[in-house]
Amino acid sequence: MQSHVAQFSKFLSFVLRHKPDAIGLKLDPQGWTSIDELIAKSDAAGTRFSREDLLHVVETSDKKRFSISADGQRIRAAQGHSVSVELGLSPRQPPSILYHGTATRFVDLILVEGLKPQSRQQVHLSADEATAHRVAQRHGKPAILKVEALRMHAQGFKFFLADNGVWLTAQVPPEFLKST
Numbered sequence: 001m002q003s004h005v006a007q008f009s010k011f012l013s014f015v016l017r018h019k020p021d022a023i024g025l026k027l028d029p030q031g032w033t034s035i036d037e038l039i040a041k042s043d044a045a046g047t048r049f050s051r052e053d054l055l056h057v058v059e060t061s062d063k064k065r066f067s068i069s070a071d072g073q074r075i076r077a078a079q080g081h082s083v084s085v086e087l088g089l090s091p092r093q094p095p096s097i098l099y100h101g102t103a104t105r106f107v108d109l110i111l112v113e114g115l116k117p118q119s120r121q122q123v124h125l126s127a128d129e130a131t132a133h134r135v136a137q138r139h140g141k142p143a144i145l146k147v148e149a150l151r152m153h154a155q156g157f158k159f160f161l162a163d164n165g166v167w168l169t170a171q172v173p174p175e176f177l178k179s180t
């Protein structure tokens with residue numbers, strides 16, 4: 001069974017990444033929303049928690065999924081959105097190789113089509129193989145793809161590093177991918 005914290009984290013991911021409308025919440029263009037409003041709207045929709053509960057989940061989230069604004073008044077998901085947000089991250093030079101974890105059943109298609117963001121705003125890449133492996137396990141039998149990130153960067157593809165260490169890019173054409 002899922003822990004209470006994991007369930008609560010799922011609820012937060014749902015409203016802050018995918019369906020703020022579900023509880024009548026509005027995100028600003030950068031994905032931020034007021035913590036007080038999130039608490040009030042969640043309560044009205046049947047999910048009650050305090051500011052302390054919220055901060056506890058933010059601090060203990062295994063993947064640092066949520067960020068709190070410098071003034072402590074607002075919260076957003078660090079990445080993973082399907083709603084359109086402009087995270088305001090600056091492009092960065094990536095390491096030579098990044099990793100993408102997926103399921104073996106997707107690999108043949110990915111090696112033909114490249115990596116696409118699917119329902120999210122960007123493709124998610126990991127700096128290390130162990131993290132990619134954990135992402136992969138969510139989808140089935142794990143497969144890890146190597147991405148020649150620095151070579152892509154040299155050809156003009158932009159890379160962004162989210163607050164929680166996940167690398168983001170719009171897409172990865174197949175010529176930059178290798179199965180491991």
Ligand code: HQG
Nearest residue numbers: 065080102103106109110113114115116118120124135139
């Ligand atoms: C696959 C989790 C067929 C792709 C993780 C992936 C991550 C293709 C799936 C974050 C394809 C999309 C994101 C193509 C991509 N043909 N399949 N051309 N291109 N795919 O969940 O990267 O727990 O949207 O390989 O830790 O798995 O939510 O992306 O399997 O950081 O915080 O399409 O979500 O974080 O799946 O995971 P997802 P993802 P959280």
